[in-house]
Amino acid sequence: MTTLADGAAPPTRMATLRPIAGLEARRYARHPLFLIGVAFLVIGSFTGGTAATGAPANPEQQVATILPAFFLGLLGVFVGHQLARSMAASTEAVEASPADGVIRTGALCLACLVPGAVALGWTACMSLVMALKAVPVSAAISSPDRGAMIAASVVYAVGGPLFGVLVGRWTRFPGAALVAALVLVAWTFLGTFGLLMPASRLGTLIHLNAPFTSWVSSDGPNAPLWLAGGSPWWYLSYIAALCGLAATAAMFHEAVGARRSRLSRVLAVLGVLAVASLLLAAAPDPTRLTL
Amino acid sequence: MTLRGVDWAAVAVGSAAGAAIMIGCVAFAADGPPLGYVRLALIALTAAGAFVLDEPAAATVDAAPCTRLRRTAARSTAVMLPFAIWVCGVLALGQRTSLTPVGALLVEGAGVLAVAVASAAVLRRAGRIEPGEIVASVLGAAMLAVLIFNPPPRSVPVFPVGDGWAASTALWASLAAAAVMLVVAASQDPYRR
Numbered sequence: 001m002t003t004l005a006d007g008a009a010p011p012t013r014m015a016t017l018r019p020i021a022g023l024e025a026r027r028y029a030r031h032p033l034f035l036i037g038v039a040f041l042v043i044g045s046f047t048g049g050t051a052a053t054g055a056p057a058n059p060e061q062q063v064a065t066i067l068p069a070f071f072l073g074l075l076g077v078f079v080g081h082q083l084a085r086s087m088a089a090s091t092e093a094v095e096a097s098p099a100d101g102v103i104r105t106g107a108l109c110l111a112c113l114v115p116g117a118v119a120l121g122w123t124a125c126m127s128l129v130m131a132l133k134a135v136p137v138s139a140a141i142s143s144p145d146r147g148a149m150i151a152a153s154v155v156y157a158v159g160g161p162l163f164g165v166l167v168g169r170w171t172r173f174p175g176a177a178l179v180a181a182l183v184l185v186a187w188t189f190l191g192t193f194g195l196l197m198p199a200s201r202l203g204t205l206i207h208l209n210a211p212f213t214s215w216v217s218s219d220g221p222n223a224p225l226w227l228a229g230g231s232p233w234w235y236l237s238y239i240a241a242l243c244g245l246a247a248t249a250a251m252f253h254e255a256v257g258a259r260r261s262r263l264s265r266v267l268a269v270l271g272v273l274a275v276a277s278l279l280l281a282a283a284p285d286p287t288r289l290t291l
Numbered sequence: 292m293t294l295r296g297v298d299w300a301a302v303a304v305g306s307a308a309g310a311a312i313m314i315g316c317v318a319f320a321a322d323g324p325p326l327g328y329v330r331l332a333l334i335a336l337t338a339a340g341a342f343v344l345d346e347p348a349a350a351t352v353d354a355a356p357c358t359r360l361r362r363t364a365a366r367s368t369a370v371m372l373p374f375a376i377w378v379c380g381v382l383a384l385g386q387r388t389s390l391t392p393v394g395a396l397l398v399e400g401a402g403v404l405a406v407a408v409a410s411a412a413v414l415r416r417a418g419r420i421e422p423g424e425i426v427a428s429v430l431g432a433a434m435l436a437v438l439i440f441n442p443p444p445r446s447v448p449v450f451p452v453g454d455g456w457a458a459s460t461a462l463w464a465s466l467a468a469a470a471v472m473l474v475v476a477a478s479q480d481p482y483r484r
Binding site for chain 2: 078
């Protein structure tokens with residue numbers, strides 16, 4: 001008589017997700033483009049005059065976010081896309097494994113925390129150096145707002161790779177990663193039109209709808225600097241919601257049945273959250289404060 | 292051996308993206324050319340140009356009685372599509388606003404596209420049969436970095452916006468000439484080395 005022995009319980013999704021996420025994180029950390037980005041981030045930090053030269057508030061605000069945004073976020077679009085595409089190539093081989101496409105995409109999204117961790121460490125180092133060198137900061141920017149502006153660099157570093165994963169899961173055409181990077185840059189350039197407009201809530205809305213923003217600007221090369229209107233904390237919430245949307249939309253590609261409808265609801269909630277955050281970010285007094 | 296072998300999907304997508312951005316630039320160029328966006332269009336067109344030497348059937352084609360130089364020459368004519376879009380866009384910008392440095396932008400476009408094809412030819416020579424993806428990504432990322440950070444030396448601006456057009460034109464003309472020579476050198480068949 002044949003007896004069927006009770007097999008081991010199937011692994012839970014979390015138990016499956018953890019090792020795959022670790023594997024994907026190691027793949028991300030070893031990617032040449034990520035390593036090049038980290039190298040340029042370090043070089044740019046020493047040559048960009050952020051902390052070393054005791055620069056005033058403007059370079060602190062602008063450079064402190066654009067370096068990780070570009071070298072970890074924008075280059076991360078290419079890394080995330082390539083990792084997602086390489087995962088698609090092995091789909092048939094891993095079909096028998098307990099991890100389905102949603103879990104593997106989720107693991108890849110978790111791996112995008114690697115550049116975020118680097119950005120966090122870099123931001124902490126820069127803040128420490130600036131504190132030690134007593135870099136003067138403008139009183140027009142409150143400490144919490146400055147914290148939100150700088151914290152955005154971590155979200156930029158995570159958001160770019162997540163967008164790359166999203167594009168990698170949904171598109172097939174060659175050069176898609178570059179097109180995705182161009183879309184992000186063009187969107188950011190469009191946001192700068194808000195800075196060219198007179199101070200208004202509409203101008204702030206146009207300025208802050210971009211996935212990357214600069215809070216300090218001026219009316220000309222020698223004109224005094226001013227701080228753009230808007231709430232840095234709500235803007236941080238907005239770009240975090242965009243990150244969530246990118247990750248969920250990437251996982252949505254492989255989802256079926258109940259999981260697909262659950263992800264649809266998550267997408268809807270995140271969409272509402274993103275719109276609400278953007279509106280709240282643009283709601284405060286749009287008056288521009290001279291630094 | 293002919294243009295039939297070119298990955299037209301990739302070339303067309305990049306060219307279409309570049310054309311769409313250029314149309315937007317011409318539409319909003321009343322006060323002067325929006326050079327930032329014009330360069331974004333050039334990046335998309337460069338990506339299109341990077342794919343013209345992709346040869347997925349290289350193993351088969353290499354055995355055909357046709358030199359790699361002839362194949363490269365035939366395929367390189369496909370770069371005329373993104374370049375034609377660039378020329379039309381720049382001329383239209385010149386018509387829209389007299390502030391457009393038409394000549395300098397045309398040389399810049401030719402130089403960038405030549406560098407893209409040369410990079411692809413070098414990778415093709417190194418054994419990568421489809422160099423388009425990597426050339427488009429690396430060159431595109433490098434161009435975005437230059438566009439955003441404007442690195443030194445300031446005396447020879449790669450993508451000028453105010454002044455420095457003469458130096459930039461000389462730079463891109465030199466790079467274009469060097470790139471053409473590189474394409475020829477990298478397209479020799481291995482037995483002719």
